[in-house]
Amino acid sequence: MNSPARVTIKDVAARAGVSKGAVSLAFNQKxxxxxxxxxxxxxxxxxxxxxxxxxxxxxxxxxxDIIGLALCRPARLLGLEPFYMDFISGIESxxxxxxxxxxxxxxxxxxxxxxxxxSWWRSQTIAGAILVDFHENDPRVPSLQPIGLPxxxxxxxxxxxxxxxxxxxxATAAAEAVRYLAALGxxxxxxxxxxxxxxxxxxxxxxxxxxxxxxxxDEGRQIATGFDGSEGARATRSLLxxxxxPTAIVYDNDIMAVAGAGVAAEMGIAVPDDVSLLAWDxxxxxxxxxxxxxxxxxxxxxxxxxxxxxxxxxxEGAHTGSVQxxxxxxxxxxxxxxxxxxx
Numbered sequence: 001m002n003s004p005a006r007v008t009i010k011d012v013a014a015r016a017g018v019s020k021g022a023v024s025l026a027f028n029q030k031x032x033x034x035x036x037x038x039x040x041x042x043x044x045x046x047x048x049x050x051x052x053x054x055x056x057x058x059x060x061x062x063x064x065d066i067i068g069l070a071l072c073r074p075a076r077l078l079g080l081e082p083f084y085m086d087f088i089s090g091i092e093s094x095x096x097x098x099x100x101x102x103x104x105x106x107x108x109x110x111x112x113x114x115x116x117x118x119s120w121w122r123s124q125t126i127a128g129a130i131l132v133d134f135h136e137n138d139p140r141v142p143s144l145q146p147i148g149l150p151x152x153x154x155x156x157x158x159x160x161x162x163x164x165x166x167x168x169x170x171a172t173a174a175a176e177a178v179r180y181l182a183a184l185g186x187x188x189x190x191x192x193x194x195x196x197x198x199x200x201x202x203x204x205x206x207x208x209x210x211x212x213x214x215x216x217x218d219e220g221r222q223i224a225t226g227f228d229g230s231e232g233a234r235a236t237r238s239l240l241x242x243x244x245x246p247t248a249i250v251y252d253n254d255i256m257a258v259a260g261a262g263v264a265a266e267m268g269i270a271v272p273d274d275v276s277l278l279a280w281d282x283x284x285x286x287x288x289x290x291x292x293x294x295x296x297x298x299x300x301x302x303x304x305x306x307x308x309x310x311x312x313x314x315x316e317g318a319h320t321g322s323v324q325x326x327x328x329x330x331x332x333x334x335x336x337x338x339x340x341x342x343x
Contacts, residue, residue, distance in 0.1 A: 006148060007050040007122055015044035027052045051123040067095060067311065068126035070105045070113045072133060077228050078106065081255055082283030083300055090304020091130065098312065100127075110135070114143045121149045128152075128315045130307055134159040134199040152311040157322045159199040164314055165322040166307045170200050171207035173296050173328040174250075177278055178211040178220075180330055181248040185339035186276065190246035191222045192235045192256055201252060208250070221246065225256065232256025236263040240275065247339045248276040254285045257293050261335065272337035282331055291334030298328040 013020045018037060025032045026041040033041070045051065069091070071078060078084055088102070095102055103126060107113045117140075120126040127150065131140060134155035141161035144151065153160035156167050181189050191208050194201035201224070209219040221239065225231035232251060239246055240263065251257035257279035264271050271277055271291060279286050282295035303325055313319030 006124070007048045008124075009050070009052075011048055012041065012045045012050050015048060016041045049118070049122050051119065064124055064127040065098075065100045066103050066126050067091075067100055067308070068103045068105070068117060068120045068129040069132070070107050070116045070129075072107050072109060072113055074228075075106050077226075080229065081227065081253065082285055083253060083281050086283065086300035087304040087307075090301040090306075091308045092304075093301070094305050094308035094312070110139055114140050117144055117149060117151075118147060121147060128311050130154065130311060131160075131163065135197050136199055136202060138199070150311070150315045152307055152314060154307055155199050156203060160322075164310060164320060166303070166310050166325060167322065168298065168303070168325055169327040170203045174204040174207035175211040176330055177250050177296055178208055179215070180332075181250070181276060181278065181336070182215050182217065184248075184276065184336065186246075186248040187217055187339070188244060188246040189217065189220050189248045189250065190239050191220060191250045191252075192232055192239075192260065193222055193224055193252045194227050196224045204252065225252075227253055227256065229255050229259035233259040233263050236260035237267070240264065240267055240269055246275065248278065248336070250278045250280075252280050254279040254281050254283050254293065254295065257295075257335075258285050258289050261289055261291075261293070272335050274340060276336040276339075278336055280328065282328075286333070289335075294333045294336040295331050296328040297331040299326070 009020050009023050013023050016023070018041060022033050022037065023041050026038045092102060105116055107116055117129055129149055129151040131151050132154045134153060136159065138159060145161055151163050153163035153165045155165055157165045178189060189212065193205055205222055208222065212218065212220045223235040223238065225235050232255065236249065236259065239249060249260060251260060257277055260277055261271055264275055269275055277293060279293045279295040281300060282297035286293035286295045306323060306325055310319060310323055
């Protein structure tokens with residue numbers, strides 16, 4: 001299926017019955033067109049969904065050298081979460097090699113994110129986009145696929161439609177985490193995960209529960225959170241106050257695991273003697289916490305770099321498939337140990 005052509009200044013000029021130069025004069029608030037003509041040009045642009053390139057490249061022969069990334073995350077969380085700092089650093093390392101820039105925008109919801117990408121693409125502000133945090137039946141897939149936006153999706157191919165995906169095998173990693181803790185003798189294992197509906201969180205949740213059943217354990221208690229430290233602490237406190245307190249907890253990111261370690265100390269529960277904690281992503285936080293945190297290690301910087309390289313291949317028409325990067329692997333440290341004798 002051919003993607004619809006991108007709306008250009010030429011299309012606006014044709015719709016308004018003027019020259020491209022007149023459109024340029026109108027949008028740059030220059031003299032040379034009447035008020036009536038200017039209004040007609042603006043109306044034509046609105047009907048076509050066109051806006052002038054904010055970097056002024058749409059009116060020249062220069063290539064667009066900006067990549068767009070819209071994140072549906074609170075600004076305060078983005079500043080605290082090590083994953084996105086490493087991920088963006090990896091993207092930037094590849095963009096710098098090609099003298100490209102990253103245009104980052106924080107949005108409130110998926111609808112705003114979709115409209116942001118459409119606006120960037122129609123106004124020729126970006127050459128391509130990186131789509132992250134896919135949901136089950138993600139509405140961005142049917143909305144953005146038809147406009148011809150070159151994009152790479154960060155997520156499992158089952159979630160990303162026809163967008164080329166760069167992904168990790170979260171199901172295998174989650175199963176490895178459970179098997180490791182079970183091998184240490186833990187029978188009551190809990191998980192503090194991400195938001196309900198977020199694709200990779202759902203994949204991990206399903207793998208966690210099925211592996212627990214496979215090993216003859218109950219499915220284990222799982223609590224969904226918003227990924228930040230305060231919610232991780234709240235979830236940990238709830239688990240550690242329960243009558244059937246888990247002896248091991250797996251977290252979906254490292255900031256929640258660090259918060260969980262703090263709650264255990266607050267409650268006088270020793271890590272790892274009374275409870276083992278296992279983080280995800282393995283940022284520097286895991287190595288400076290006491291005790292150091294065991295983690296499912298993932299080279300997030302290299303992951304971001306691979307996403308950027310894949311996007312350039314898509315922009316150049318040389319890539320259409322998906323790329324699987326190395327699966328997160330277990331790095332045992334001081335926060336995991338044999339289960340307590342009374343397990």
